[in-house]
Amino acid sequence: MIPLTPAGPLIDPSSALVRGVAQARAALAWTADVVTIHPDPSALPGGQVLQNLMDGLDSWALALALVGLVIGAAAWALGSHGQNYQQTFVGRRAVLISGLAALLIGAGPGIVNFFFNAGSTVH
DSSP states (O other), X not given: OOXXXXXXXOOOTTSHHHHHHHHHHHHHHHHHHHOOOOOOGGGSTTHHHHHHHHHHHHHHHHHHHHHHHHHXXXXXXXXXXXXXXXXXXXXXXXXXXXXXHHHHHHHHHHHHHHHHHHHHTOO
């Protein structure tokens, strides 16, 4: 018989549920010590091709951010001189978004590495 407490019935420590949870916890503790990851682009064929692809996409993205910045700055200046507030707003928004895009493109590898390193410290 399972004794009752004011909060409800107590779990019988010899029950199958408690034994199953203990076994699952032991299995997870064992696998957590065994599974590791060490990223290495040269470990698979085509690793250098993937690196070249990422570098090329990075340069194209930066070039497009620069084009957006120049066009946005021109629209901002023309709208400001022509007293066109809508064009001024659109130009200013294009400049800010292009600058933010360049910031994220440059910080992208650092952000990914930060979260990878933060995640690899979880035990």
